[in-house]
Amino acid sequence: MKNLFHKFKNIAPLMALYLAVSVLSLQGCKEADQPANLQEILDRGTLRVGTLFGPNSYYIGAQGSRGFEYELAKKYADFLGVQLEIVPSYTLNELFPKIDNGDVDILAAGLSVTPERLKHYRFAPSYAENSQKLVFKQGKKWPRNLSELSGKLQVTAHSSHAEYLQQLKSQYPDLSWTETDKFDSDELLVEVLEERIDFTIADSNSLAINRRYYPEISVAFTLKKPEPLAWMLNKGGDDAILASLVEFFGEVHHDGTLLTLDEKYYGHIQEFDYVDTRTFIKAIASKLPKYQPIFERYGTDLDWRFLAAISYQESHWNPKARSYTGVRGMMMLTLPTAKQMGVKSRIDAEQSIQGGAKYLQKMIKRIPDRIQNPDRRWFALAAYNIGWGHLEDARIITQKLGGDPDRWVDVKEYLPLLKQRKYYKDTKYGYARGDEPVRYVENIRAYYDTLVFLDEKQQNVTIPSE
Numbered sequence: 001m002k003n004l005f006h007k008f009k010n011i012a013p014l015m016a017l018y019l020a021v022s023v024l025s026l027q028g029c030k031e032a033d034q035p036a037n038l039q040e041i042l043d044r045g046t047l048r049v050g051t052l053f054g055p056n057s058y059y060i061g062a063q064g065s066r067g068f069e070y071e072l073a074k075k076y077a078d079f080l081g082v083q084l085e086i087v088p089s090y091t092l093n094e095l096f097p098k099i100d101n102g103d104v105d106i107l108a109a110g111l112s113v114t115p116e117r118l119k120h121y122r123f124a125p126s127y128a129e130n131s132q133k134l135v136f137k138q139g140k141k142w143p144r145n146l147s148e149l150s151g152k153l154q155v156t157a158h159s160s161h162a163e164y165l166q167q168l169k170s171q172y173p174d175l176s177w178t179e180t181d182k183f184d185s186d187e188l189l190v191e192v193l194e195e196r197i198d199f200t201i202a203d204s205n206s207l208a209i210n211r212r213y214y215p216e217i218s219v220a221f222t223l224k225k226p227e228p229l230a231w232m233l234n235k236g237g238d239d240a241i242l243a244s245l246v247e248f249f250g251e252v253h254h255d256g257t258l259l260t261l262d263e264k265y266y267g268h269i270q271e272f273d274y275v276d277t278r279t280f281i282k283a284i285a286s287k288l289p290k291y292q293p294i295f296e297r298y299g300t301d302l303d304w305r306f307l308a309a310i311s312y313q314e315s316h317w318n319p320k321a322r323s324y325t326g327v328r329g330m331m332m333l334t335l336p337t338a339k340q341m342g343v344k345s346r347i348d349a350e351q352s353i354q355g356g357a358k359y360l361q362k363m364i365k366r367i368p369d370r371i372q373n374p375d376r377r378w379f380a381l382a383a384y385n386i387g388w389g390h391l392e393d394a395r396i397i398t399q400k401l402g403g404d405p406d407r408w409v410d411v412k413e414y415l416p417l418l419k420q421r422k423y424y425k426d427t428k429y430g431y432a433r434g435d436e437p438v439r440y441v442e443n444i445r446a447y448y449d450t451l452v453f454l455d456e457k458q459q460n461v462t463i464p465s466e
Helices: 002-009 012-024 038-044 068-080 092-100 160-168 185-193 204-210 239-254 257-266 274-286 288-298 304-315 335-340 349-366 375-386 388-400 408-419 435-459
Strands: 046-052 059-061 064-066 083-089 121-123 128-137 154-156 178-180 200-203 217-229 232-234
Touching: 038 046, 038 239, 046 068, 046 092, 064 068, 068 083, 068 239, 068 257, 083 092, 092 232, 128 160, 128 185, 128 204, 154 160, 154 185, 154 200, 160 217, 185 200, 185 204, 185 217, 200 204, 204 217, 204 257, 232 239, 239 257, 257 408, 274 288, 274 435, 288 304, 288 349, 304 349, 304 375, 304 435, 335 349, 349 375, 375 388, 375 408, 375 435, 388 408, 408 435
Parallel strands: 046 083, 154 178
Antiparallel strands: 059 064, 121 232, 128 200, 128 217
């Protein structure tokens, strides 16, 4: 523990600057009951992090705890050399008292740094940005600005959305809204879809995720331009915690950890296609039930939903699909690959799915052991699409140009260079349409996320007793 404090002394100049700015924004704040103390955290061996249940922050998936904020908090706990204890809440009304009362050491919940919050709390260095979007249901009247807003607008109580609406009230005297503790911002999107309210406000990251499940959600306009997101600290906490966070965020910015996490959770969802998403959700209801047992049979090692997402990208679950290049079937296998995998009929749905699963497993095994999931999967998908040789060429180009050949977030940036003679002339396998595997992987990731969401939603449906 002493070594840790000596480690923090090395960032004194940076800390002095950061604290000077921070303290100015905190004068006049109410004294906290039990401010967090870094020495206490180290002594107890546990970092208590308050967060919100939800797809952006923290949730329990099939493989355990997940979420952007959870993974980042786990890395900070590892940085301190302590265990992570997540203390989740359902609402902001539950969350903020936990930092006020010292029940948690920090809040990591995608919280915007707002003028009002700066009066009462400290913030760690920002790690992302979010903009606020006013949303409505597709097909309803589209307001172009707040002056055209008519109908019921509801937002989450104690949110940055509510705070900003209050600021806008002087500019728009007729602006009215309600605030609720009953629903979080994701649930309010469902309220819009069910037409129980007309409008709500959503953060851009949350909206990008939710539109994959609810394509009928439409953006009316951007209410507020991007604002920083940061972890929140009790204003009475000691400076050592803030110092450690300054160093931690400096490291994760520098070593690519933040970029990798951002790519993992948001890198595949920024481009939204309403027609494609709506068509996919319809296909889940109309086509998937016929083939789901086959996907489950041969997707045990991969997750059947992942295998199904690949098949939809390949053939839209059409066993007789054919491309101009001669690939066929549910998994769009080439004739040589089909023979290699023991597939006698490529248009037989079960044979195609079984062959595709075997081939994908083969690709996964070729990925170097040092590359872990999820990057391992994304590389295997890219190889499935473009071929192992071209993927290796792209990884070599990535390394030569200063990127990390073992991270998908870097390699996907350089894969399109395989179309340029300047780069492919020195590769082993030559020209390739390198942008295609990038779109291919990102599409499958989006389909997979939607399948997981809808499947888990179906599993959680409670059957009423008679």
